[in-house]
Amino acid sequence: MATEVLKLTAQIVISHASMSELTPKELVEEIKEVYNTLMGLESGLALPEEAVEKGKEAEVVKKPPIPLDEIVKDKYVVCLECGKKMRTLKAHLRKAHQVAPAEYYRRYGLDPKKFPLVCKEYSDQRRRLAKEKGLGAKGVGRKKST
């Protein structure tokens, strides 16, 4: 079957060479390239790595089932896996779907900055709590130093 491929390679290269001027070096490169491509095609590994990578990615990135401007709201965020509305998706993704946040973002091709896993109200609340805690700690520190 390799000879068959060689024949094909010769045909392709000849027809290409007749259309474009190739230096001997280019010709050799072309022969190699065409031969490898044909051999690859035959064994099912024809696609250049790049194309395979792209194909993989296209397969992995799912089209979100919900319009993206609907999934992050003040009072809830929507899980793209099951459509549930939650205040925070972090624990839910792990428990219900066994998906880490990073994987979730990758799966849907989302930007973590634009699509937080926590609704605004909840993150504001957390921030307020953290601030209060921080102030409390400072107060203790001051007491100690005096």
Ligand SMILES: [Zn+2]
């Ligand atoms: Zn879910």
